[in-house]
Structures are given as structure tokens and as C-alpha cells.
Amino acid sequence: MSDKPANPILCAIDLADPAKAKTLVRELKGAVGGIKLGLEFFTANGPRAVRDVAQGLPLFLDLKLHDIPNTVSGAVKAAAALEPTFLTVHCGGGRAMMQAAAEAAKQAARKTRMKLLGVTVLTSLDERDLDSVGQKGPTGEQVKRLALLAKESGLDGIICSPHEVAELRQLVGTDFLLVVPGIRVGSLGHGDQKRVMGPRDAVQAGADYLVIGRPITGSPSPPAAARAMLAEIRKP
Numbered sequence: 409m410s411d412k413p414a415n416p417i418l419c420a421i422d423l424a425d426p427a428k429a430k431t432l433v434r435e436l437k438g439a440v441g442g443i444k445l446g447l448e449f450f451t452a453n454g455p456r457a458v459r460d461v462a463q464g465l466p467l468f469l470d471l472k473l474h475d476i477p478n479t480v481s482g483a484v485k486a487a488a489a490l491e492p493t494f495l496t497v498h499c500g501g502g503r504a505m506m507q508a509a510a511e512a513a514k515q516a517a518r519k520t521r522m523k524l525l526g527v528t529v530l531t532s533l534d535e536r537d538l539d540s541v542g543q544k545g546p547t548g549e550q551v552k553r554l555a556l557l558a559k560e561s562g563l564d565g566i567i568c569s570p571h572e573v574a575e576l577r578q579l580v581g582t583d584f585l586l587v588v589p590g591i592r593v594g595s596l597g598h599g600d601q602k603r604v605m606g607p608r609d610a611v612q613a614g615a616d617y618l619v620i621g622r623p624i625t626g627s628p629s630p631p632a633a634a635r636a637m638l639a640e641i642r643k644p
């Protein structure tokens with residue numbers, strides 16, 4: 409938390425169509441701190457489309473890499489060509505994989521080094537799912553175990569739910585990024601997000617960045633929605 413970003417809002421551009429995505433990102437310039445493009449967009453449209461859509465905005469490339477250390481290292485180096493600000497890897501890939509990713513990010517750094525964020529436990533998994541793949545629960549404990557392992561292995565932060573932020577902040581200290589999806593505002597429906605929080609509360613609980621999709625992209629004016637959230641976050 410040492411370097412608080414001027415605008416912590418990263419907008420999830422969950423659109424498969426590159427033309428529509430590009431128009432939306434153009435509208436959002438100046439209203440958000442960055443944009444997130446995920447595996448679906450990357451797989452469908454490739455790295456060139458990612459660069460084209462990002463239009464120079466800080467890019468969160470959400471590829472959730474998970475493979476043997478050598479392969480992840482190569483993928484991190486390849487991703488560096490897109491100069492992302494953030495790139496995700498699965499903490500479940502283990503210490504050596506995360507260390508290899510961190511080393512690759514360092515070696516591939518251009519003007520700045522990308523920040524690597526770990527995915528701990530997917531929120532789609534419950535305790536029974538963890539048990540069925542042989543992972544030790546309860547889920548909250550597994551999240552904490554993987555968060556500490558990510559920090560020890562040289563990652564820059566993790567993705568976590570808004571309701572985990574305060575406890576994780578205590579655990580990992582201030583020099584580790586907590587990036588938080590599951591943000592909802594006012595009268596907006598919760599969609600498929602069950603464990604949600606408002607943007608201001610999430611930042612006050614210790615979030616460094618917020619990943620916000622539909623509350624911005626589904627609004628009649630996406631830039632106005634993003635600016636309203638930023639104003640709420642910054643309110644004295």
C-alpha cells in the first residue's frame with residue numbers, strides 16, 4: 409500500500425468483440441486507472457488485438473498462468489512484449505513456478521517491470537471442491553497459505569475477495585498488492601457476484617486496486633460511472 413495509485417479502478421473489459429472493446433476503452437481513457445483483458449479475449453483475438461484495444465492504458469493481462477516453471481517463465485517473457493502493468497499466475501503452481509515467473513518478469517523488464525499477481529483459490533470453488541482435488545481447507549486458510557507463499561516466492565500481490573482484504577492485509581503487510589474484484593455500487597444488482605462490497609469500503613478495508621466490470625461497462629455512460637466511483641473513493 410506504500411504507493412497508493414491515483415486511480416485504483418481497473419475496468420474489466422469482458423467483451424469478446426475487439427471493435428466493441430476498443431470503443432469502450434477509448435471512452436474510458438482518463439476515467440479509469442487501467443483495463444483488464446482476460447484469457448477469453450486473448451485466446452480469441454491474440455496479443456496484437458490486446459495491444460490495439462489497450463491503446464496505451466495500463467493493462468492488466470489476466471492470463472492466470474499455471475504450468476511447469478520453465479513454461480511459465482517463457483510465457484511471462486512472451487507477455488512482456490505487451491508491456492502489461494499486471495499479469496496473473498496461479499499460486500497453486502507452487503513456489504518454484506512463482507519464483508520462475510518473478511525472475512522472468514525481472515529479466516524481461518523494459519521501461520518498467522510488470523507486477524505479478526497470484527490467484528489463490530478460485531471463488532468458484534467451495535470447500536467440497538477443494539477436498540475433491542486434495543487441497544486442505546477451510547478455504548480461508550488455503551487462501552492465507554497461498555498468499556504467504558506468493559509473497560515468499562517474489563510475487564507482487566494477489567487477487568482476493570473484498571471480504572478477505574482486511575485480514576489478508578494484516579497477514580501480508582503493506583508492501584504487497586491486494587487487487588479486489590466483486591465490487592458493486594448502490595442499486596446495481598449483484599449479478600453472479602455473491603460476496604460483494606462498495607468501492608469505498610473495499611479501499612478502506614485495504615484494497616490497492618479494484619477490478620470492476622459490469623457496474624461500469626453495463627452503465628449507460630461507462631466513464632461517468634467510473635468517475636462517480638472514483639469520487640466516492642476519494643470523498644474525505
Ligand code: C5P
Nearest residue numbers: 420422531589590601619620621622623
Ligand atoms: O463484472 P464484474 O464487476 O463482476 O467483473 C469482475 C471481473 O473480475 C471479471 O472480469 C471477473 O472475471 C473477475 N474476477 C471475479 N472474481 C474473481 C476473480 C476474477 O469477478 N474471484
